[in-house]
Amino acid sequence: MNQAQIVESEGLQPLLRNRNYMLLMGSQLVSNMGEWLYIIALLTLVGLKWQAAPWEITAMTLCMAIPVLIGGPVAGWIGDKYDRKKIMVISDVVRAFILIGVLFAGNLIQIYILLIVKGLMDVLFSPAKSGKIKEIVDPKHIDQAVTISSSIEQMSKIIGPSLGGLLMALFGIQLCFIIDAGAFIVSALFLLGVPGRKLLKQKGLIGESPNEARSGQDTQKKSFFKEIGEGLQLIYGMPLLLGGVVTICAVMLVLQMADSQIVTLFRLIPDVSDDLLGYCISASGLGTLIAAMFVRKLSWNTLAKMGVGSVAAGLVFAVCAVVVVIEMPHLLQSVVLFGSFFLAGAGGGFVLVPFQMLLMKRTPEHMTSRVFGTVNSLTSGAVIIGPTLGGALVTGMGPVPTYIVAGLGTAAVGAALLLCKSRIERKDEDFAARSEGLMVPETSTI
Known part of the structure; x- marks a missing residue:
């Protein structure tokens, strides 16, 4: 084994033995696959079954993107201020209920509303996940952690659309939304095994943030x-x-x-x-x-x-x-x-x-x-x-x-x-x- 392989092995094995990180990646894998299944099922429902016009499909894209555009900085502040694990679990559970709600939607207006709410949950989840990786992964292994996370996203992009098409052919569109909702519940269950910020601080794995170290009076002086x-x-x-x-x-x-x-x-x-x-x-x-x-x-x-x-x-x-x-x-x-x-x-x-x-x-x-x-x-x-x-x-x-x-x-x-x-x-x-x-x-x- 050459020097590069030794370094690679020493860097990767501790990360793969990091139970908290592997649970987080399990959550990401399930939710990413569910996300592609949801997108394929939704486009099939609206574009083919409901025969939506091109501008109506474009409006769907805007409903998914605008919450991220507007809410990104606020969601990031929430992720830094509150327990990231709780934020991600709540986001997963709410998204599961939203997908069940799609089954009862009767028109595009209702779909747009559900997409906006789901977009708000998406924008809460993403920065919280990035911050959680920083909490539970040793700085020496950050590169590997980001590589694995990015690889999961791309594997989902490759496999997800094909899997979505197969499931719709076998079970129909409605059951696909139910399966997708279940995927977010499974993602939340994975996250329950990841320690929250309070427990990580008690174990000395992370320290207090500057905001936490300040007194209550000093913290109030900094505007929202x-x-x-x-x-x-x-x-x-x-x-x-x-x-x-x-x-x-x-x-x-x-x-x-x-x-x-x-x-x-x-x-x-x-x-x-x-x-x-x-x-x-x-x-x-x-x-x-x-x-x-x-x-x-x-x-x-x-x-x-x-x-x-x-x-x-x-x-x-x-x-x-x-x-x-x-x-x-x-x-x-x-x-x-x-x-x-x-x-x-x-x-x-x-x-x-x-x-x-x-x-x-x-x-x-x-x-x-x-x-x-x-x-x-x-x-x-x-x-x-x-x-x-x-x-x-x-x-x-x-x-x-x-x-x-x-x-x-x-x-x-x-x-x-x-x-x-x-x-x-x-x-x-x-x-x-x-x-x-x-x-x-x-x-x-x-």
């Missing part, structure tokens, strides 16, 4: 809005985090312009197979999964990985647009598109996973939920704006130019990051020096 804004202040104050956040938002914006119009692009393929779109989406998830598993082993630093990933994903998306309009055998065209989406997903993994590792490592435990909640809010804004711009570009120019513009735009973001990388890192080192060594600069590896 100032506490919520501390997540954004922390990001703005660290050049490395700020550069990563700006990059991730820009990449999400331009990629959403393309992703939202993927159907219009595939319509240009003569006699296109009904399964090709699903295969390409799965290929994208597979590429991201493989990238998540191996990106940590590269010796590049975070900004280099994000920059290269952005350039690669953008160029591949632009190539997809060209492949669609070039005359070639259908089998060859399908293989090229499958491979292109795989590479695009891998490029996306090089952007997302190192950024999540960086965010987790550089954020103090008592502010983790606020920082992740703020980032979720910013990226949700890109998710909302991107499809709107994409629709406008497709209407004005057509799907092929839109994909080329979005792809080259993504590549340009990555190239700009690579050009500014050294300057951002120098500023980050200066920030670390001013912080008297409280923050460790990253100049070589994650």
Whole structure:
């Protein structure tokens, strides 16, 4: 066994023996699979059974995204102030009841209301989970912990849609919602085995946060809005985090312009197979999964990985647009598109996973939920704006130019990051020096 394998084994085995972390990942696996089942069942119910108009389906997407956009910072504050385990359990239980409520919904207005409430529970769960990882995982194993969590998300993206289609074919749409509700209950049961913040403090596994250490009078002096804004202040104050956040938002914006119009692009393929779109989406998830598993082993630093990933994903998306309009055998065209989406997903993994590792490592435990909640809010804004711009570009120019513009735009973001990388890192080192060594600069590896 070589030195790298020894380090890998020593780093991974303690994490796999961490009962609290494995319970948390079990909860994530069940809920992620249930989430994809719910999305497939809901789109089938509304889009096929109820024959909803395109703008009505778009409204569904907005109902899911707007709570994250508006509520991210507040949800992060709640996650830092209160017991994260209780927040996640309550969120799971409420989401289970919401999915049961979908069975009794008779029109789209009721669906929209249920989606907004569920979105509020989703936005509470995500930053609380990120903060919980920080609570229960040794700092030496944070990279591995983020890798496993990201891999679970991508496996769910690959397996979930196919499993959802199979279950609907076997049992029908209504039973799928019941199964999904049960998945959230199982997720909550996993979480019950994870110790809460109070027990972790009693065992000396975590210390008191600055807020807890202050007296009651001092705590009251800090305004509610100032506490919520501390997540954004922390990001703005660290050049490395700020550069990563700006990059991730820009990449999400331009990629959403393309992703939202993927159907219009595939319509240009003569006699296109009904399964090709699903295969390409799965290929994208597979590429991201493989990238998540191996990106940590590269010796590049975070900004280099994000920059290269952005350039690669953008160029591949632009190539997809060209492949669609070039005359070639259908089998060859399908293989090229499958491979292109795989590479695009891998490029996306090089952007997302190192950024999540960086965010987790550089954020103090008592502010983790606020920082992740703020980032979720910013990226949700890109998710909302991107499809709107994409629709406008497709209407004005057509799907092929839109994909080329979005792809080259993504590549340009990555190239700009690579050009500014050294300057951002120098500023980050200066920030670390001013912080008297409280923050460790990253100049070589994650």
